[in-house]
Amino acid sequence: MRGPRPYMRPAESLWWAHPPYLAYTLREATGVAVAGYALVLLTGLISLASGEVAYDAWLGFLKSPWSLALHLLFFIGMIAHVWSWFQIMPKTMPRFVIGGRILPQNWITAAGLVVAMVAFIVTLVVAGWMQA
């Protein structure tokens, strides 16, 4: 009895479902929510350009329970994506060297999250102000 040498184990096809990769899988999957939001906004822009009837129909769709449920789903996905994306962001960029020392990666993550939070609050305030 003789086995192959070297022996190549088959690649694990469900690797993304295992614990060390779940953060990555979540980040990639929730990207769909980001694309979903973009699509909703794009549809809005197109209907705005197509005239008042189309735009009102789009606004009507936004108020429907289906749309609210979809937006809740998108929102949860978006929060997970923002959190997970800023965790990996420092790995994707060149190093900032200040006074001979590298800027710590968790500072970059924290800065990203703060900017995202400020943008979110500003958007809410502006939207509320425009409603009023």
Add this chain to the structure above:
Amino acid sequence: MLPDTAAGAASREIMIEVLRYRSETDLRPAWQVYRVPFTDDMSVLQGLQYIKDHLDGTLSFRWSCRMAICGSCGMMIDAEPKLACMTFLRHYYPGPLTVEPLAHFPIERDLVVSVDGFIKKIESIYPYLIPKTARRPEEGEYLQTPSQLARYESFSDCINCMLCYAACPQFGENPDFIGPGAMALLQRYNGDSRDGAQAKRMELVHTENGAWSCTAVGYCSEVCPKQVDPANAVNQNKTRSALDFFLRALDRHAHSESSAPDGGAP
């Protein structure tokens, strides 16, 4: 010898399941269980040494320094890539604890994997300084500021243990992907202010098997025992590769003129 004294003082026993493969008798790898007495200060490597010395002399594994410097004893410990010498048995008590050869690599025997592909990749990236302008000894040293050193310093800490490759699912799917370790070494030289061969190494980065097989999983940096941060090395190179692409599209002629001169290898 250490395992003997350790066994003498041992009060606890742990089950270790080892994935074994001996091509002369086995058609495929199979699990074998050992009961190993251990003390709190014993590493997984010492557990394996106990097995080899007292239970089963046929077990094969690589090791050398026992202190996370040589990078020889990388293996999957409870399915995570780890150095056996810096992982302690006590954390896995009462077991069973699984020990497998590094994932994604061809198994030579038991816990020994084939490193040929990795060595070829390391060789392919021009792993030496190729100075911008060669200096003669009387002209003095190549100077570098602490800031310039900080840009690449962690990438020079790699001990070639290949844990990052075992952590990389993209390398698992495509063994030709240059991978995190070799890319960290590439960036160690490309990020060095004294080096002048960036254009040469970027030719490797631009390809499908270069930086672009990476999907930014990031697990490679998590398992690195030396905080080299190979994920950062690979992803910095994506940015550079993209920039190169657009610059080349803007002016092909200028790009070919700015290429580093050939030669300069020691």
